[in-house]
Amino acid sequence: MSQNDQEEATFMERLVFNHRLTVVVLFALVTLFLGYQATKVRPDTSFEKMIPLEHPYIVNMLEHQDDLASLGNSIRIAVSIKEGDIFSSEYMETLKRINDEVFFLPGVNRAGLRSLWTPNVRWTEVTEYGFDGGPVASRPSYETEDDLDELRINVLKSGEIGRLVANNFKSSIIEVPLQEYYPNPENQSELMRLDYGQFSDMLEQKIRNEFQDENPNIQIHIVGFAKKVGDLIEGLTAVMLFFAVAVGITFCLLYWFTWCIRSTISVLVTTLIAVVWQLGLIHLVGFGLDPYSMLVPFLIFAIGISHGVQKINGIALQSGGADSALMAARRTFRQLFLPGMIAILADAVGFIALLILDIGVIHELAIGASLGVAVIVFTNLIMLPVAISYMGISKRAIERSKRDAVREHPFWRALSNVAHPRLAPVIVILGLVAGVGSFLYQKANLQIGDLDPGAPELHADSRYNLDNDFIISNYSTSSDILVVMVETPLEMCSAYKTMEAIDQLEWRMNNVPGVQSTVSLVTVAKQVIMGNNEGNLKWQGLSRNQDNLNTAISRAPEGMFNSACSLAPVLIYLNDHKAETLERAADEVKAFAEEYDTDTLKFKLAAGNAGIEAATNEIIATSELTILVLVYIWVGAMCLFTFRSFPATICIVLPLILTSVLGNALMAFLGIGMKVATLPVIALGVGIGVDYGIYIYSRLESFLRAGMPLQEAYYQTLRSTGKAVLFTGLCLAIGVATWIFSAIKFQADMGLMLTFMFIVNMFGAMLLLPALARFLINPEKIRNKKESFLQH
Structure with missing residues (x-):
């Protein structure tokens, strides 16, 4: 190292790069340990984790859950006959067998089971002697016409038509109350928790498929919380396919961006290791994968790629004037570690703020995602530069970086005009009009809760709906x-x-x-x-x-x-x-x-x-604004702490606020309600979107301090980091855009919303931030003030 580099090296830089081999060994050991833990992660959810347990409604319900067994967690199985009606030997025998099969499924509250074959479904009539009554199905079987006529009369007297028996007499329902915890058949003193994925699979295999295949005249329909969650878990197993597609697309884009196979593989591998660490950590803290937290690995992958791109871009720029790959890696680490840390802390707050939402699955999503963001500090901010310091960057990529450093860039030159005194007011006014218009639209049209019948988490043509x-x-x-x-x-x-x-x-x-x-x-x-x-x-x-x-x-x-x-x-x-x-x-x-x-x-x-x-809608209505305010306060505080400037903080935060308002307006336009599945999107979009602003402003400030006028400083910012920011936005968007094709509607909605927010946040940082800087930032004051926190 030169004497100047030795003097500028931070403590963190010396700690990492003076002990590179130790860092690599520790990294490998941790990866092996957490990789082993990740193999133990299993789908896991429960009824109680999906509801706001502290809400007064739920407190009241749980207080009386023993008296409300059939009104809590339950499913309904409708057994229909295509030809004929329920008053036939064929139908009644099939219904009896299905009833018996359901009776012995694990987790069924057998005392509360109701169907035409259970003794708690009775008929009543008034006679000259008073009331008379009995079980609707009083015979062991129905073979003769007289028996079936008696059954028909009992059903008509039962009061169950339209409830347990269809109005057209072509189907009847088995009501199945469930127990969240039930005795282990092998050890009655031990309680087991209902596995919704396994239970749903049993319903499909042992009930629907078996009986429909045996008798084509029978059709089975199943609804209820447990079946809905089971279908979500089944659909989300396709996440691996989407993840593989996202990795493949990202690999191609990374190679196009870097022109270096070593850099591309380094970024992909360290980011995938971040995902493995995150999965291992959630197992260590006792969590599994539920329908919501299954989306977190996508987010961690997208965030990791975005930070990895910044590091590779920085190392490529530094390689042209550095003596070795190690020197380029050290200089990039010195320049980008703290901005990366601040950006990651801003990412994390979007997740942490979700802890306010009193729903177990959201708590687990917030904690799991926060752990995932934390590991990116080690994988992408520390290990990636260390790996590149050993592997280096291809000569082709370095030569390309050198050419980019000296040649004129017409696109970046044109884009830098957004900081021009004539164009900046237009950009700001357009942003203001879009923000006010979107706010008024979403205020009039955005609703809390579900807006569609059935299970809005699933598509309208799904089996469940x-x-x-x-x-x-x-x-x-x-x-x-x-x-x-x-x-x-x-x-x-x-x-x-x-x-x-x-x-x-x-x-x-x-x-x-x-x-x-x-x-x-x-x-x-x-x-x-x-x-x-x-x-x-x-x-x-x-x-x-x-x-x-x-x-x-x-x-x-x-x-x-x-x-x-x-x-x-x-x-x-x-x-x-x-x-x-x-x-x-x-x-x-x-x-x-x-x-x-x-x-x-x-x-x-x-x-x-x-x-x-x-109860869930009320929790969301009271938490939505609080979560957003906390996110903005934290992001603003981080920016203020970093740049020691209120104008800089406003330049970074205002585009985020605009994106949130536009996102809410888009939800209202698409008919998506503010609910458990979509509320996290707004907080995540803000937390992750601030990355663009932090990276852009940190470079802009350094050029302003060098004495450049605002527009020229922004042009130089775009030359050095604009391509990386643009690519980051594309990678973040592509990482979640694959969700749009998911069979699970709430995943598709989240994918659409996050894609929109990542893209709009990127354009907000590249267009609105410099336009605001024209009015709020004083270059002369920047030049004269002491170096910001990032330069220490």
């Missing part, structure tokens, strides 16, 4: 159920005041747009009281006589009240689970509770799948 469409089309009751839990003292759920209040709630909810119907203990009591009075419709009401009420509820089916008569759920069937439908229904229940709640009577939200979605 087609199954859901079948059930919606053939049954009267919706699959979207909001449950209000009515709490009373012990043995008071049937008191007249309680029943009368529930009756009022049902009446009010039935008049709310978006509500199909309601069912509760009161619904049953009215029917029984009417039946006890010769079926006269005039008696279809609540009696003030407590003995009559007690008799009426004694015939209520399981789930209408708990064993202590201290909880009576009200089931509210909704047309859909769109955000506005859930908000209307929840607001009406809250208003009712404020009016009717007493010390002994409480109306509490909420259980059912619609209740869970309503």
Whole structure:
């Protein structure tokens, strides 16, 4: 090293490059260890990780989960017959076998299983002797016409038409409540957690495929949380294909950028090692891969490539004037390590801010992604320059870099005009108009929550959504159920005041747009009281006589009240689970509770799948702005700490804010709601997008300090780092653009949004940043001030 280089070398540079062999050995050992850990990572999710456990709705639901077994985590299996109807020997025998097969699946709450073959599905009728009733399927088999006629009569008297039995009598449903934890069959004292991927696979292999293949006249449709998650896990196994495609495309682009196979392989290998480290670390902290965190390796790969490109570009520029590859690597490390660190810290904050969102899968995504970003410091900021110091860069790449350093670049010269006094105001005004217009549009049109029926995480033509469409089309009751839990003292759920209040709630909810119907203990009591009075419709009401009420509820089916008569759920069937439908229904229940709640009577939200979605929407609505504000405050603080300049901070942060507003407007335009799958996109786009601004401004400031006017300084910035920034934007975008073709809709939505944000952030840094600098940055002040933090 020259005397000047020795004096300028930082402590970190000396620590790394004076002990290169030690660094390589340690790096190899850590890679072997974490690579072994990465092989143990498995798909892993649970019902509780997908919901906001601290939200009052979910707290209430979990408090009463033992009394609401069939209203929490459950699936519905619709068994249909193509030719004929359910009143046939063929259908009933198949249904019985499917019912028995489902009964023994791991994780099934067998006591709550309901179908035409289970004894808890009963018929009731009023006779001259009083009430009569029994199980709908009272015979071991149905072979004769007389037996089938009896079955038909029992079904008609059961009240299950439109609920458990299709309106056209061509299918019936098996309702399957699930247990998150269930006894290990081999050791009853040990609890096992339900494996959703395995459970979904069992449903496909043992239920759908086996019975449909055996009898082509039978068609099976399955919906429910567990099946949806299982389909997501199945679809996300295709992620490896997308990852391979992204690696292949990136390899070609890297070689086109560097003209050096050694550099290309070095960047790819160190970045892939970063992905391996990240997977190994998430296993060490006890996480698996769920439908959301499966996307993190893509992000780590894209971020690693972007920083690797900056390093290779810097080393190529330094190689022209350095005596050796080692010297070029050291100078590049000295120049770019701290800007890279600041950019990575800004990346990390986009992930860390997501911890505010009280949902387990998002917490794991945030922690896993933060670990992945942290390892990029070691793989791409430290190990990559060390590797290049040994391998060097091809002469062809060095010669190309030398030619680029001396020749005029018409494209960069033209682009530098955005810092011209005449063009800069136009750029700023266009940015302002785009920002204000997009803000007003997204404010009027962007909604919280799901905007489509079925499972919006999956495409409309997916198997799950087609199954859901079948059930919606053939049954009267919706699959979207909001449950209000009515709490009373012990043995008071049937008191007249309680029943009368529930009756009022049902009446009010039935008049709310978006509500199909309601069912509760009161619904049953009215029917029984009417039946006890010769079926006269005039008696279809609540009696003030407590003995009559007690008799009426004694015939209520399981789930209408708990064993202590201290909880009576009200089931509210909704047309859909769109955000506005859930908000209307929840607001009406809250208003009712404020009016009717007493010390002994409480109306509490909420259980059912619609209740869970309503809680999630509220969490997102309250967290969205907080997350963005925290991201911007942290990014701004990092920029201020780095450049010691408020104007510089504004120049870097304003393009990010514009991109966030444009991203929200795009979501509104495409009909994508702000939900668990899309909220992380905005935070990630800001955190990752700041890389462009930091790299550009750090070079711009160095040229301004050298005495150049703003436009010339920006031209020199583009010559030295513009190609790398442009390439970085393309690599980031390509890394996630492959998601757009995913069979999983939420992954495709995230891919589209991130691609848009990475590209727009890149153009914001290259166009809007220098235009803002024309108004905010004083070159004379830059020249006279002390060196910034980055030069120390």
